[in-house]
Amino acid sequence: MLEYFRIAGDLLDRLEKTQAESIGRAAAQCATSIGSGKLVHLFGTGHGSFPALEAFPRSGSLVGFHPIAELPITLIHHVYGDMGVPQYRFLHRQEGYGRAILEGHRLDPADTLVLFSHSGINPVVLDMALMAKEKGLTVIGVTSLPHSSATASRHSSKKKLFEVADIVIDTGAPLGDACVRIDGLADPVGAVSSMLVMAVVDAMIAETARALVERGTPPHVEVNLNLPREGSARAQNDAGYAELWRRLASR
Numbered sequence: 081m082l083e084y085f086r087i088a089g090d091l092l093d094r095l096e097k098t099q100a101e102s103i104g105r106a107a108a109q110c111a112t113s114i115g116s117g118k119l120v121h122l123f124g125t126g127h128g129s130f131p132a133l134e135a136f137p138r139s140g141s142l143v144g145f146h147p148i149a150e151l152p153i154t155l156i157h158h159v160y161g162d163m164g165v166p167q168y169r170f171l172h173r174q175e176g177y178g179r180a181i182l183e184g185h186r187l188d189p190a191d192t193l194v195l196f197s198h199s200g201i202n203p204v205v206l207d208m209a210l211m212a213k214e215k216g217l218t219v220i221g222v223t224s225l226p227h228s229s230a231t232a233s234r235h236s237s238k239k240k241l242f243e244v245a246d247i248v249i250d251t252g253a254p255l256g257d258a259c260v261r262i263d264g265l266a267d268p269v270g271a272v273s274s275m276l277v278m279a280v281v282d283a284m285i286a287e288t289a290r291a292l293v294e295r296g297t298p299p300h301v302e303v304n305l306n307l308p309r310e311g312s313a314r315a316q317n318d319a320g321y322a323e324l325w326r327r328l329a330s331r
Contacts, residue, residue, distance in 0.1 A: 084270045087259045091272055092279060094252050102249045103280065106194070106220045107287030109247060113192040113218075114144030114288065115297040119327055121146050121185065122281075124196030125172040125204055127274050129154040131196050131222070131281040136302065136324075140282075142289055143300035143320040144327070150181050153204065171204070173234055178207025186331035189216030194284075197221070198257055198273040200228040200241030209244040210237065221245030222280050224253040224273060231255075251276040 110120045122132035122145060133154075135145040151163065153172045158164040171177060181204070187193075193212040197205045200223035209219050221241040225248075228240050242248045253276055258268035292299045300320035303313045 083260050087270075088272055088275055091252055091259075091276060095276060095279060098252070099249050099280075102247060103283050104287055106247050106249060107284050108291055109192050109218050109220065110145075110194075110284065110288040111291035111295065113190060114142065114299060115292055115295055116190055117327060117330075118144070118188050118190045118192075119146045120144055120192045120194060120288075121148055121187070122194040122196070123148040123150075123181075123205070123208060124277075125150075125153040125202070126156050126168060127271075128196040128198065128205075128277070130274055131277040132194075134278055134281050135194075135285065137317070137321075138302060139304040141285055141302045142292075143302070143323050145285065146324070146328075148181065148185060172202050173204075175203040175207060175236060178204040179211050182208055182211050186328075187212065187215050187217060188331065192218045192220060194220040194222065194281075195241060195245070196223075196277050196281075197241050198224050198227055198251070198253060198277075199231055200224070201231050201233045201235070203235045205241055206233070206235035206237060206239060206244065209241055210239070213244065213246075218247070219245045220247045220249065222249045222251065222277055224255075224257075225250040227253065227255045227257070249280055251280065 113120050122135050124132050132147040135147055153168055155163045156165055156168040195205050212219050223241045233240050253273040257271045257273045259272050260270040261268050289299055300323050303316055305313050307313055
């Protein structure tokens with residue numbers, strides 16, 4: 081077996097065994113917000129934006145999940161030029177930027193905020209966590225305790241995401257993220273944090289849906305359009321988008 085798959089499989093097994101309760105608590109909180117007509121906002125910078133974007137709109141996702149995508153710190157595929165790595169390195173460490181991002185969204189105290197950050201130490205994510213708490217939102221932090229515990233906060237509060245969040249989901253991704261050691265290379269290769277947080281967010285969506293059904297408030301589900309029933313699927317998704325706009329417009 082390729083070593084990456086062995087390590088990734090072990091980490092996924094650990095995630096299920098150790099974080100099932102936390103994911104369940106997070107899903108119950110998301111169900112409370114969505115079931116009451118509110119929103120679950122999701123945010124991360126750089127690769128941490130991937131799970132936020134996975135949450136909606138996506139086959140099998142739910143109306144009520146609301147990704148916040150701040151393009152200058154989401155699109156870092158350019159090494160140089162517009163929205164490149166140098167700008168990203170600068171911006172996601174700027175204290176105050178996270179508060180400005182959230183000010184662009186009308187938050188409700190009954191909303192939930194899910195933050196994804198492998199390290200959990202950078203100012204933009206900490207800004208958002210602290211501001212959301214001030215406004216009465218429940219904050220869910222998806223982070224790596226092995227990495228975060230070994231590094232210092234870059235925020236003036238000296239806090240890390242796992243110290244601020246109401247509910248913490250520990251991905252267990254190793255310090256530095258990469259996991260495969262190769263003779264002749266000083267540094268490991270093969271990052272695992274993205275794989276782990278994608279599993280977290282999709283598991284959380286599934287458990288949120290289960291909780292909503294059990295509470296008698298089934299969610300609007302986004303369905304795949306590449307099916308024989310494309311016409312009805314499109315109508316179902318359009319109804320979901322209309323519901324999302326209704327929630328946004330009611331703020």
